[in-house]
Amino acid sequence: MLGRRKGLFIGSLVVSLLYLLPGVVSKTDVLNLSCLVFLFVMLSESWNILGGYAGQVNLGHACFFGLGALVTRLLWFSGMPLLVTLFLGGLAALVFALIIGLPAFRLRGAYFVIGTLALAEIMRIVVSNALPTISSMPSQFIASYSLVPRYYLSLTLAVGTVAVVHLLSRSRPGLAMVAIKEGEDTAEASGVDTFKYKLMALGLSTFLAGLAGGLFAFFHVSYYPAQPFGVHWTFDALFIAYIGGIGTVGGPIIGTLFYIGLRELFPLVLPPEIHTIVFGIMFILVILLMPNGLVELPGKFRRFMVGSEPPRE
Amino acid sequence: MTFEFLIQIMVFGVFVGSLYGLAAVGFSFIYGVMRILNIAHGELIMLGGYVGFSICSYYHIDPFLSLPLVGVVLFVLGAGLYKAFFSRIIKFNEELRTNTSLLISFGLILILEQSALLSFSANDRSSSPSYAGLGMEIYNIQFPYLRMGILLVSIVLIFGLQLFLRKTYLGKSIRAAAENWESATLVGINIKRVYLISFSLSCALAGMAGSMIAVGYSINPTMGLEWILKAMVIAIMAGVGSIGGAFIAGVMLGVVEAVSSIYLGPYMQGIGLVIFLMVLMLRPQGLFGAKRGRV
Numbered sequence: 333m334l335g336r337r338k339g340l341f342i343g344s345l346v347v348s349l350l351y352l353l354p355g356v357v358s359k360t361d362v363l364n365l366s367c368l369v370f371l372f373v374m375l376s377e378s379w380n381i382l383g384g385y386a387g388q389v390n391l392g393h394a395c396f397f398g399l400g401a402l403v404t405r406l407l408w409f410s411g412m413p414l415l416v417t418l419f420l421g422g423l424a425a426l427v428f429a430l431i432i433g434l435p436a437f438r439l440r441g442a443y444f445v446i447g448t449l450a451l452a453e454i455m456r457i458v459v460s461n462a463l464p465t466i467s468s469m470p471s472q473f474i475a476s477y478s479l480v481p482r483y484y485l486s487l488t489l490a491v492g493t494v495a496v497v498h499l500l501s502r503s504r505p506g507l508a509m510v511a512i513k514e515g516e517d518t519a520e521a522s523g524v525d526t527f528k529y530k531l532m533a534l535g536l537s538t539f540l541a542g543l544a545g546g547l548f549a550f551f552h553v554s555y556y557p558a559q560p561f562g563v564h565w566t567f568d569a570l571f572i573a574y575i576g577g578i579g580t581v582g583g584p585i586i587g588t589l590f591y592i593g594l595r596e597l598f599p600l601v602l603p604p605e606i607h608t609i610v611f612g613i614m615f616i617l618v619i620l621l622m623p624n625g626l627v628e629l630p631g632k633f634r635r636f637m638v639g640s641e642p643p644r645e
Numbered sequence: 646m647t648f649e650f651l652i653q654i655m656v657f658g659v660f661v662g663s664l665y666g667l668a669a670v671g672f673s674f675i676y677g678v679m680r681i682l683n684i685a686h687g688e689l690i691m692l693g694g695y696v697g698f699s700i701c702s703y704y705h706i707d708p709f710l711s712l713p714l715v716g717v718v719l720f721v722l723g724a725g726l727y728k729a730f731f732s733r734i735i736k737f738n739e740e741l742r743t744n745t746s747l748l749i750s751f752g753l754i755l756i757l758e759q760s761a762l763l764s765f766s767a768n769d770r771s772s773s774p775s776y777a778g779l780g781m782e783i784y785n786i787q788f789p790y791l792r793m794g795i796l797l798v799s800i801v802l803i804f805g806l807q808l809f810l811r812k813t814y815l816g817k818s819i820r821a822a823a824e825n826w827e828s829a830t831l832v833g834i835n836i837k838r839v840y841l842i843s844f845s846l847s848c849a850l851a852g853m854a855g856s857m858i859a860v861g862y863s864i865n866p867t868m869g870l871e872w873i874l875k876a877m878v879i880a881i882m883a884g885v886g887s888i889g890g891a892f893i894a895g896v897m898l899g900v901v902e903a904v905s906s907i908y909l910g911p912y913m914q915g916i917g918l919v920i921f922l923m924v925l926m927l928r929p930q931g932l933f934g935a936k937r938g939r940v
Contacts, residue, residue: 389744435926442682442743446877447925450918453874457915563870567751574748605763612755619748620733 347491354480363479369592370490371547375565376572376584377493378540383570384578385506386533387513388437392448393569395455396425396538398561400545402459405467405557408549418546425542426535433534437527452563460558468554477553486547493540498581500536509533510579571611575618577625586626653786654903660792662899663799664857666892668872669879670803671850677886678823678843680739681731681746685753686851687873692757693719693852694864695765701772701859708772708860709794715856716849723848726753727841735840754869761866771863772856795861802853803892806846810888819843823886878921 354363379393404421408414432451439447469477500506508529511519520526548560568591576587591611598607622628672686683689696718700711730753734745780789810816821829822839830836858864858872879898883890898917906913 389747439925442676442747443881443925445682445747446881447922450874450878450921454915454918454922457912457918461911570748570751605759608759609756612752612759615755616730616749616752619745619752620730623745 354483363483367486370486372588373490374493374544376569377497378537379569380573380584382533382537386509389445390448391445391566392452394561394565395452396541397545397565399425400542401549401560404546405549421546422539422542426539429534429538433531437530456558456561459561463557466554467557482551577627580627583625583627649785655900658900658903659896662896663796665875665898666895667799667854669876669891671847672876673880673891675847680742682743683750685750687869688754688757689848689851690855690872691869693855694859697856698770698772698859707774716853719852720845720849723845727844769863769865772859792861795857807888878917882924
């Protein structure tokens with residue numbers, strides 16, 4: 333592991349460089365890709381709170397992402413300031429999550445997994461039937477469309493999300509969540525209010541997912557309202573978090589860079605559409621061989637070179 | 646709306662429901678025996694559908710006659726998948742096994758769905774034998790031969806599986822492994838062999854379900870999600886591991902969906918899931934299940 337101060341230093345250096353990027357580079361494809369990276373960092377990092385730290389595998393993440401997108405989009409078009417609508421989008425996802433969280437956490441293991449997947453599908457079906465037409469930005473919004481504010485907003489939100497997860501991982505609630513993951517009954521027996529902390533993880537995770545959804549709504553000119561409810565958003569978040577390493581702050585960031593990088597690179601070197609298959613194989617290999625994800629690679633490598641456990645700080 | 650119309654809708658609900666039951670049995674069975682949550686079951690159904698479709702369209706063999714062949718192909722494929730991936734996770738405890746198998750099968754979804762898209766294109770396909778469209782009529786209610794055949798196949802397969810598990814030595818050892826695999830090992834049951842056979846059997850069931858879907862309805866490479874959701878809903882409604890229950894719950898879901906489509910229109914796709922969530926909240930052991938899922 334990096335030393336704490338060193339890690340913080342490198343992190344803030346990278347972030348400040350990223351803030352300067354639009355001043356140096358004006359190529360839209362670079363900014364576009366960066367926005368995509370930030371969106372996926374948010375999405376997977378928010379999944380990571382409930383799935384990685386608290387150990388509750390949530391297959392309904394798309395539901396909260398979609399809800400945030402829906403609320404933000406509708407309110408924003410009706411004339412409210414963007415930042416307020418983003419917050420309200422996150423809040424809508426949070427409120428919905430708390431309503432369903434109360435009964436959902438009676439379910440454990442496989443039942444929770446299947447229940448959340450069913451929930452997201454219900455929402456997708458309802459939205460695709462209730463709002464079947466494509467949602468496009470009004471013409472005055474398109475006329476003033478610019479990538480730079482979108483870049484800054486998504487960067488800020490992504491940095492904020494990572495900071496939240498970082499703080500969480502060092503806090504008492506974060507430790508309680510890890511205790512729940514390691515063994516729910518044991519945690520309960522040693523005095524952790526498991527229900528409270530699971531609900532807290534769900535709330536935080538879904539609020540951030542709602543914000544990410546709002547970002548999606550702000551970013552795209554037109555899409556079908558049911559699109560952000562699609563199950564592939566959940567799958568992408570889960571995939572990225574596991575490839576990078578669940579239950580770590582850096583995992584989803586590494587996972588996103590890896591995922592987006594390969595997704596952009598593969599079509600250049602492989603026949604079209606093969607890359608999904610390669611991703612599938614890679615995913616299974618990571619699950620079987622590196623259950624802690626790519627973040628453990630440097631440690632493994634160092635141990636291999638030095639031949640012993642590195643000293644802890 | 647006439648009474649006859651309602652009855653007709655319900656009859657079609659029973660036909661499609663028997664397929665739901667068949668699709669769910671393999672999924673429920675493998676979770677009951679091995680605690681493997683195979684969400685790629687829907688993709689195995691899809692593959693079985695394409696195997697059945699290919700045999701029917703290239704060799705012009707009747708899809709009902711070629712059904713055992715589809716079963717064998719998927720049985721072998723299942724054995725391969727088990728050997729390659731799932732055999733590595735049986736040393737884990739139950740909870741970790743469930744979670745890891747979920748993730749592995751998630752990877753399998755990506756692989757299988759995309760492979761099918763590449764090899765078979767995204768078009769809807771269905772195997773139609775010469776007697777498709779024929780049927781009989783009783784009191785103005787249509788009974789197509791194809792769908793009656795499907796209903797019969799579902800019943801035979803599900804009760805065949807039930808008999809196999811109750812009466813044969815191998816079936817009994819599978820049930821023993823489901824109850825408590827450590828004790829089963831102690832009394833001399835070869836647990837690895839039992840697991841291999843159980844997993845392959847569940848794949849074979851998925852494949853035969855898919856082949857029947859291709860006959861009565863239609864298949865495409867992305868059908869997996871829709872069918873795995875149905876399978877999960879039914880498996881939980883019936884109580885995990887309850888095989889006869891899965892068939893009954895499947896038929897119930899089929900009828901409820903069919904009738905609700907009259908009133909709800911396109912929203913009826915969600916009705917099963919809503920019922921499912923309610924069952925999950927109020928009676929987590931399922932409608933026909935014992936306290937803990939057993940085969």
